[in-house]
Amino acid sequence: xxxxxxxxxxxxxxxxxxxxxxxxxxxxxxxxxxxxxxxxxxxxxxxxxxxxxxxxxxxxxxxxxxxxxxxxxxxxxxxxxxxxxxxxxxxxxxxxxxxxxxxxxxxxxxxxxxxxxxxxxxxxxxxxxxxxxxxxxxxxxxxxxxxxxxxxxxxxxxxxxxxxxxxxxxxxxxxxxxxxxxxxxxxxxxxxxxxxxxxxxxxxxxxxxxxxxxxxxxxxxxxxxxxxxxxxxxxxxxxxxxxxxxxxxxxxxxxxxxxx
Amino acid sequence: xxxxxxxxxxxxxxxxxxxxxxxxxxxxxxxxxxxxxxxxxxxxxxxxxxxxxxxxxxxxxxxxxxxxxxxxxxxxxxxxxxxxxxxxxxxxxxxxxxxxxxxxxxxxxxxxxxxxxxxxxxxxxxxxxxxxxxxxxxxxxxxxxxxxxxxxxxxxxxxxxxxxxxxxxxxxxxxxxxxxxxxxxxxxxxxxxxxxxxxxxxxxxxxxxxxxxxxxxxxxxxxxxxxxxxxxxxxxxxxxxxxxxxxxxxxxxxxxxxxxxxxxxxxxxxxxxxxxxxxxxxxxxxxxxxxxxxxxxxx
Numbered sequence: 319x320x321x322x323x324x325x326x327x328x329x330x331x332x333x334x335x336x337x338x339x340x341x342x343x344x345x346x347x348x349x350x351x352x353x354x355x356x357x358x359x360x361x362x363x364x365x366x367x368x369x370x371x372x373x374x375x376x377x378x379x380x381x382x383x384x385x386x387x388x389x390x391x392x393x394x395x396x397x398x399x400x401x402x403x404x405x406x407x408x409x410x411x412x413x414x415x416x417x418x419x420x421x422x423x424x425x426x427x428x429x430x431x432x433x434x435x436x437x438x439x440x441x442x443x444x445x446x447x448x449x450x451x452x453x454x455x456x457x458x459x460x461x462x463x464x465x466x467x468x469x470x471x472x473x474x475x476x477x478x479x480x481x482x483x484x485x486x487x488x489x490x491x492x493x494x495x496x497x498x499x500x501x502x503x504x505x506x507x508x509x510x511x512x513x514x515x516x517x518x519x520x521x522x523x524x525x526x527x528x529x530x531x532x533x534x535x536x537x538x539x540x541x542x543x544x545x546x547x548x549x550x551x552x553x554x555x556x557x558x559x560x561x562x563x564x565x566x567x568x569x570x571x572x573x574x575x576x577x578x
Numbered sequence: 579x580x581x582x583x584x585x586x587x588x589x590x591x592x593x594x595x596x597x598x599x600x601x602x603x604x605x606x607x608x609x610x611x612x613x614x615x616x617x618x619x620x621x622x623x624x625x626x627x628x629x630x631x632x633x634x635x636x637x638x639x640x641x642x643x644x645x646x647x648x649x650x651x652x653x654x655x656x657x658x659x660x661x662x663x664x665x666x667x668x669x670x671x672x673x674x675x676x677x678x679x680x681x682x683x684x685x686x687x688x689x690x691x692x693x694x695x696x697x698x699x700x701x702x703x704x705x706x707x708x709x710x711x712x713x714x715x716x717x718x719x720x721x722x723x724x725x726x727x728x729x730x731x732x733x734x735x736x737x738x739x740x741x742x743x744x745x746x747x748x749x750x751x752x753x754x755x756x757x758x759x760x761x762x763x764x765x766x767x768x769x770x771x772x773x774x775x776x777x778x779x780x781x782x783x784x785x786x787x788x789x790x791x792x793x794x795x796x797x798x799x800x801x802x803x804x805x806x807x808x809x810x811x812x813x814x815x816x817x818x819x820x821x822x823x824x825x826x827x828x829x830x831x832x833x834x835x836x837x838x839x840x841x842x843x844x845x846x847x848x849x850x851x852x853x854x855x856x857x858x859x860x861x862x863x864x865x866x867x868x869x870x871x872x873x874x875x876x877x
Contacts, residue, residue: 336647337678345677352674353665354703415661418628419671419719422655423678425627425644577628578619 337424342433343440350403350441353410359403366395367449371456375463383465386475388453390541393479396445400483401490404438405503408494408568417577427573431495438491442483450476472543482540485553489533489561495568498575511560533560579604579758580625580727584634587620587782594620596782597634602758602775604726607749609769609790610762611863612779618762619657621779622731625760626655638727650679653727654720659712659736664705668695668715671704672722679723686722693718694744709736717745728752728759734768746772766860778863786859797859798831801841802850809846816840829854 350356370391374383411417424430454469461467490507497503511534518528518535529535533556539549580602587595595617602608612618623629625636627643638646638653646652662671672686690700693714704712713736720728728749734742749759749772763769769776776793778786786793803809806826813820813830818837820828827850830837834851841848 337680341677341680345674348677349674352670353663355665410663414663415658416663418657418661419675421628422626422657423650423675425646425649576623576630578623 336426336429339429339433339436342424342429343436346407346430346433346437347440350407350437355406355410356403359399359406363396363399363445364448364452366399367392367452370395371452371459375456375460375465378465380465383457383460384468385453385457385471386468386543387466388456388460389450389471389475389479392449392453392456393446393482393541396442396449397482397486400442400445401486401493401507402504403441404487404490405494405507406500407434407438408491408572409498409500409503412498412575413500421577428569431569431572435488435491438487439484442487443480446476446480446483449479474545475541475543478540478543478545482537485533485537485557485561488565489557492561492563492565492568495572496564497568498571530555531559532556579639580608580636580729580760581640582621582625582634582636585621585624585631585636586633587617587624587629588632593782595624595631598779598782598784599634600777600784600787602727602760604756604758605753606774607753607759607761607769607772608775608777609773610760610777610779611764611766611769612762613764616764616779617782618764618779619731622657622729622760622762625729626653626657628657648679648723650675650723650725652723652725653729654723654725655729656713656716656720656733657729657731659709659716659733662704662712662715665703667701667703668707668711668718669700671715672700672718675719675722681723689718689722690715692721694741710738710741713737714741717748726757728757728761730760731762732764733761734763734765742768766863770859776859778859780863794855794859795853797854798829799834799837800827800829800850800852800854801834801837801848802827803841804847804849808844809841812840812844812846813837815844 351360371388374388374391378387411420420430421427457467457469493503493507494500497506511532514528515532515534518524518532530552536549536552536556539545540553545553582601583599585595585598586593598617598621600608610618610621620629624631625638625643635642637643638649643649643653649655666674668690669686672689673683676683676686687697687700690696695711695714695718699707699711704715707715713733717730717733720730730749734745737745749761753759753774761769761773770790773790776787776790777784800823801809801820806828809828810820813828816836818830818832818840820830822828834853838848838851841851
């Protein structure tokens with residue numbers, strides 16, 4: 319090459335501005351439901367939630383058939399399954415190699431990660447709203463069928479429930495980012511806390527630590543109204559270990575990993 | 579416009595890409611040639627900011643890829659047509675990209691149509707696509723943002739002869755309208771038909787680059803004799819190193835007159851004596867990169 323023609327850098331055209339976080343979050347929300355796996359997971363969560371209401375109406379004592387009862391149980395299927403959607407959101411980019419397209423269109427990977435976390439939190443909140451709708455319908459039906467049908471529910475239970483959904487989907491996203499492999503992340507997400515729970519339950523020396531670090535135990539307080547400060551602290555500590563730690567390591571991993 | 583300067587990528591002690599420099603000018607198609615594992619894909623991934631170079635740099639339209647605000651509107655990239663979620667429909671893949679780039683989703687059917695995928699194909703999941711259809715979808719994705727630069731890694735893989743012909747026309751047209759195209763392939767003949775410039779890479783290093791016509795002219799003379807053994811002796815005596823082609827001819831990196839005289843002096847009957855052209859480039863390509871591809875295959 320002999321000479322380089324110096325041309326001034328083209329001014330930024332409006333359409334070449336980076337996509338905003340809102341737009342990226344919408345894209346990530348859409349990606350949660352536009353694959354067969356994602357769509358079916360959402361359908362199964364909805365069916366399982368309706369199933370919990372049906373079980374209560376069919377077999378629970380009449381006095382338990384109120385909004386508080388329905389809502390408390392309705393949270394469980396999504397608390398277990400929604401994090402799998404979070405895991406897939408992170409891992410599918412690598413397992414299905416869509417990271418190649420995603421990061422070519424948005425080279426600032428941290429923006430994609432933030433959008434994925436935001437989409438996860440949004441779907442957790444949306445799902446809580448949907449659970450509430452299902453619980454309301456079930457309560458009305460129970461009232462007609464002779465159950466309690468009471469619509470009284472402590473406010474704390476609602477937002478504790480929402481917080482629990484958020485904690486678990488963030489944990490799923492964190493495990494997904496950490497492991498970047500769908501089957502491995504799903505298995506470890508389900509198995510590790512369980513193993514830790516069993517260890518904490520059987521080895522007395524671990525019992526104290528387990529009360530603070532076993533996320534399944536600490537979050538069970540969230541399904542009962544009126545959590546105490548101590549219970550919140552335990553949720554916070556266990557979430558730091560099971561959510562924040564894997565998330566930080568996972569984000570660093572996604573930012574550094576070669577895409578191919 | 580793509581500028582690559584001294585790009586190097588080292589994995590441990592292995593140099594996947596070693597001091598690679600070239601440019602792709604607007605209005606041209608640059609063929610990026612090399613056997614599998616020569617470093618083509620690694621170079622392209624570094625250009626697109628997907629892989630961090632050990633040293634050196636690359637810019638697209640004067641800007642490092644990662645600093646392009648909305649790269650999809652400036653560069654169309656197709657690095658691997660198989661890298662799509664099998665559970666998504668073709669139309670959905672493009673819709674997501676359009677949303678990301680801030681393009682009206684009405685462009686999506688048009689983009690599908692441009693690459694020869696009809697509405698029915700757009701509604702099918704990528705799982706059901708043949709490799710050729712995936713390449714077409716990948717091209718639609720690359721062209722969606724109306725870019726000025728195209729970076730395509732082996733886009734002809736899996737296309738049928740009609741598809742390859744169609745793609746050549748599309749790329750030629752894109753370049754003729756002022757676009758820059760970087761097109762990789764491991765088959766010389768595939769890029770020869772459309773490229774204006776060639777960059778040949780082997781074992782991570784550039785082994786030849788330049789204007790296609792110039793490169794083809796510099797590749798020497800092809801000579802075939804009635805008695806190949808005698809020809810080998812004559813060439814040897816004249817101090818002319820040659821490489822045998824698969825069909826018994828010899829490519830000699832020199833003009834035809836020198837060979838003709840040597841043969842005449844020895845009273846040798848020649849059946850062919852002509853510029854080697856692409857045959858010569860292919861021969862050079864094979865010689866320069868021989869062994870590398872085999873090593874890569876089992877690495």
